[in-house]
Amino acid sequence: MCQLLGMNCNVPTDICFSFEGFQLRGGVTDHHKDGWGIAFFEGRGCRVFLDAKATIESPVAELVRRYPIHSKNVIAHIRKATQGRVALENCHPFKRELWGGYWVFAHNGNLEDFQPAFSGSLRPVGDTDSECAFCCLLDRLRLAFPNGSPAIADLSAALRTVTAEIAGHGLFNFLLSNGEWMFAHCSDRLHYLTRQSPFREAHLIDQDMTVDFSAVTRPDDKVTVIASVPLTDNETWTAMHPGELLLFREGEAVFGI
Numbered sequence: 385m386c387q388l389l390g391m392n393c394n395v396p397t398d399i400c401f402s403f404e405g406f407q408l409r410g411g412v413t414d415h416h417k418d419g420w421g422i423a424f425f426e427g428r429g430c431r432v433f434l435d436a437k438a439t440i441e442s443p444v445a446e447l448v449r450r451y452p453i454h455s456k457n458v459i460a461h462i463r464k465a466t467q468g469r470v471a472l473e474n475c476h477p478f479k480r481e482l483w484g485g486y487w488v489f490a491h492n493g494n495l496e497d498f499q500p501a502f503s504g505s506l507r508p509v510g511d512t513d514s515e516c517a518f519c520c521l522l523d524r525l526r527l528a529f530p531n532g533s534p535a536i537a538d539l540s541a542a543l544r545t546v547t548a549e550i551a552g553h554g555l556f557n558f559l560l561s562n563g564e565w566m567f568a569h570c571s572d573r574l575h576y577l578t579r580q581s582p583f584r585e586a587h588l589i590d591q592d593m594t595v596d597f598s599a600v601t602r603p604d605d606k607v608t609v610i611a612s613v614p615l616t617d618n619e620t621w622t623a624m625h626p627g628e629l630l631l632f633r634e635g636e637a638v639f640g641i
Contacts (some may be wrong), residue, residue, distance in 0.1 A: 386476070386492040386575065387416055389460040390559040392566045392632040396426075396454035397607055403449055403460065404616045405590035410439030410462045412472040413590045419475040422446065423488040425563035430486040431504050455528045457561045461490035468512035477559075478505060478518050482526060483533040489518040493555025493571055494610055503527060517550050521560070530618040536565070536631070540641045543567060551562055551627070555633035559610060565633040568610050570624035576610040577621045578636050595638045606635025 389406045389580075391399050403422075417438035424431045431453065436630075439445040439462055461476035468474040470597045476490040491514035500520040502622055508515040524546045525539070533539070547569050550556055556573050560567040568574055579586075581604070583597035601607075610632070614621040624630065633639045 386464050386523070386612070387414065387462040387614045387641040388490055388492050388557060388559055388610070389458075389615075390561070390566055390568065391455075391458040392561075392610070392630050392635055393456045394604070395602075396456055397605070398454050399458050399460070400452050400454035401586070401593075402609055402611075402615055404593055405588040406460060406462070406611070407439045407445055407449055408590040410445070412440055416462040416469045417545050418462040418465040419463040419472070419495045420450055420461060421490075422458065422474045423477045423479060425457040425486070425488070425561065426453075426455055428485065428563070430479060430563065432452060432477065434472055436470055436472045442574060457563050457566055458459040459488050459490050459559045459561055459566070461492075464492045465505060466513075468510055469562055471510065473632060474512045475516070476514060478515050480518065480522055482522050482562075485503075485533075485562055486583050487522060487560065489521070489558060489560050490514075491517060492557040495550065495553040495556065498550070498553040517556065517558075520550065521546055521582045537641050540629075540631060544595035547629055548627075549633065549635050550589045557612065564578055565631055566608075566610070568624065569629045570626060572626055573612055573620040574610065574615050574624045575612070576624065576637070577614075577616075577619050577631075577634075578608045580635070585618065587618045589615060589617045608637065609633050
């Protein structure tokens with residue numbers, strides 16, 4: 385299966401430390417070598433870097449690893465192809481416009497017999513079940529709220545409904561963000577942790593690297609990292625429950641929506 389990585393913060397933050405370990409899962413510590421991508425929201429803009437090469441072979445991945453782009457919402461993905469050929473158009477994350485803003489999506493899993501009908505202009509460019517699911521999600525949301533972006537509670541309820549329908553076709557772990565918040569859905573595996581004061585050291589699982597976050601953060605910083613598999617071995621990661629859909633905003637999980 386593919387690997388997901390997300391970050392949601394209350395202040396623009398770089399993802400360099402997490403990406404150090406995540407990058408190695410594209411062919412060193414794991415066997416996901418069919419492309420990768422990462423998206424950074426910056427204000428109303430969104431930078432997306434994609435490459436059909438494995439992360440360990442990709443000069444683009446090396447650029448991202450060394451370039452401290454600061455963002456409040458980041459989504460990254462390492463692909464192991466289940467549907468669709470190895471090609472740039474099939475690399476996650478995918479980006480589309482909805483209600484005058486960019487939305488970004490990445491999926492881990494496999495959807496079988498999934499051929500939704502589309503009512504509007506949204507169409508998949510590649511041939512993955514993942515991009516098809518993303519277009520279906522946005523198409524259904526646009527139909528549900530034709531007058532523009534709804535209140536977050538209404539959006540959450542609508543997203544839960546369509547997510548449950550799509551998840552009926554198979555594994556549907558995903559990350560979805562519009563630059564203000566991030567939704568994470570777990571079908572079988574997804575983990576998260578929130579770093580906040582008092583900050584401590586963190587040590588990567590995939591390589592021997594440690595960062596003391598107390599030396600590089602401010603007391604009010606809050607950073608949540610979401611990953612298919614935990615990235616550090618000395619921090620407490622929370623495993624999401626199958627079927628759980630969580631909203632992250634300003635660096636922490638928002639419950640009761």
